[in-house]
Amino acid sequence: MDRLLEQGTDLYRIAVVNSHPIQYFAPLYAYLNRNKELKVTVLYCSEFGLRGDIDPGFKKAFKWDVDLFSGYNAVFLGKRASRRVLRGYWSLIVPEIWSEIRSGCYDAVWLHGYGYAANLIAFLAAKSKGLPVFMRGETHLGLSRSGWKKRIHYFLFSRVFRFVDALLAIGTANRQYYRTLGVPDRKIFDVPYTVDNDRFIAAASLNPDERDAVRTRFGLPLDKLVVLYASKFMRRKHPDDLIRAAALLRDRGYDFSVFMVGSGEMDTELRTLVQNLGLTNVVFSGFINQAELPRVYAASDVFVLPSENEPWGLIVNEVMCAGIPVIVSDEVGCVPDLVKDGINGYHMKAGSPQSLSDALEQVLVDPERRADMGRQSLAVVRNWSYEQCRIGLLEALTMALPRLADRQKKTAQ
Structure with missing residues (x-):
């Protein structure tokens, strides 16, 4: 029998893997968590943005002055989260992700992109546990890449996406990118890029x-x-x-x-x-x-x-x-x-x-x-809001976890 049904829970328990707290995303997680069918936990790899770090784009130290944690559960992964900095793919190797995702506390894993090694660890941990993996990224076909980089990217990710259970499209251009790399429409769900x-x-x-x-x-x-x-x-x-x-x-x-x-x-x-x-x-x-x-x-x-x-x-x-x-x-x-x-x-x-x-x-x-x-x-x-995100995420969860979806329908009747 499905592990979820054995536990008797009607919630979709989602682990979201983020590099660090992001001012645009935190209100979305709180909004989703208010839905009676969703329980959102965000796994943060770093405390960047909370401690007066120097942003490479702004070229100055800053701390966000808005609430980044109300309304959802946040977990900072390991003691080194307070010291980790964002300096490219290998800067976030977070072994704590493996045990956290395999802890039995989650029913699906949502990765934000693929820009850090932590995302790969989370992907492998989810697959080893039999959990569906969703991915939400920003890429579109108009982004500039040299010819050989584009060919390698398309070759690699057209294969990676076969093992991703759902792609959460942030907009029209992002959806077209997934289609071009061979992702069928049945695996693409609209979870638009929005703000509060x-x-x-x-x-x-x-x-x-x-x-x-x-x-x-x-x-x-x-x-x-x-x-x-x-x-x-x-x-x-x-x-x-x-x-x-x-x-x-x-x-x-x-x-x-x-x-x-x-x-x-x-x-x-x-x-x-x-x-x-x-x-x-x-x-x-x-x-x-x-x-x-x-x-x-x-x-x-x-x-x-x-x-x-x-x-x-x-x-x-x-x-x-x-x-x-x-x-x-x-x-x-x-x-x-x-x-x-x-x-x-x-x-x-x-x-x-x-x-x-x-x-x-x-x-x-x-x-x-x-x-x-x-x-x-x-x-x-x-009309480009968090509610559209909620609808798209629930559609992806219903597709990826059909037995839990059936249970929820019976409970509602």
């Missing part, structure tokens, strides 16, 4: 005085449109393209402010570029933590993410919760699902300040269109 919409929408609901106060705090003018960039200052995200686009628009006679939120390797270079181009409308804030960001979004009028080679871009979800238009490059993974060209924003060509300036001009010139695009952003993101 309720928190971001509520925190971004500012009255005019509150909006002005945010602008005043950061030295932004109250009477000009604000174009926001909020991400790491790194080359593949092309923050310099917004500054160059601002110069092009200045030369066309447009008067607005650019708000550069973040930090990173290009910080000095970006400030020098502003000086060299003679721009006086650019404000740098430095790193802003999670709790403050929704207010920053709400104080802005349009958001820009000109990245190349971007797996998803969860910042786009966050900003859309503030009800503003978004201009996002065609190499960002969220574009097919969240950015409706000409509806709630525009697509742009990655690496092209000219393409960005043309898209921005269409938003800046027409206040009615800009307001409608903001409303459309909010409408789109409301």
Whole structure:
């Protein structure tokens, strides 16, 4: 008889393997855990992000200032979790995963990607115990790989995915990637990349005085449109393209402010570029933590993410919760699902300040269109939520654990 039926439990007990606490994921686990059919335990390999670590993208030490642990069970694996750092595949060899997954406490294992050796250990432990393995990753076909790397990747993972019981697709581009590698549709379930919409929408609901106060705090003018960039200052995200686009628009006679939120390797270079181009409308804030960001979004009028080679871009979800238009490059993974060209924003060509300036001009010139695009952003993101994740995960569990699903149906009758 199935071990679950012998124990008499009606819960799907899920072990989620994460490298470290991630601000985007923790609220999702709490949401799922509130479902009467789910019990979520997250196995963390490292305390990165809790102890003032230096983020390689931001180039500064930080601690997240939002709650990462309420509403679900979190387990840090081994005493070394407090010392482990994230430095590539072999930096997370976590032998404690083996015994934890084989402990009999779980019915399915959910791996976030395959970027660390810990994921492989967890995969092998689950298979040795006869537990179904789900995988949720960020890859899509538009991500840049050299020819030989792409061939090796496709050869290897087209075989690995045969042994994964369910692939949890974060969006359209990710689903197409799985299909291209030969995964049948019956094994792909939609568990979209989402943020805590309720928190971001509520925190971004500012009255005019509150909006002005945010602008005043950061030295932004109250009477000009604000174009926001909020991400790491790194080359593949092309923050310099917004500054160059601002110069092009200045030369066309447009008067607005650019708000550069973040930090990173290009910080000095970006400030020098502003000086060299003679721009006086650019404000740098430095790193802003999670709790403050929704207010920053709400104080802005349009958001820009000109990245190349971007797996998803969860910042786009966050900003859309503030009800503003978004201009996002065609190499960002969220574009097919969240950015409706000409509806709630525009697509742009990655690496092209000219393409960005043309898209921005269409938003800046027409206040009615800009307001409608903001409303459309909010409408789109409301339907891209944790509830869709819950539905997709339960569908995957029902497929992978049919006997428990049958028991749950009988209990409900």
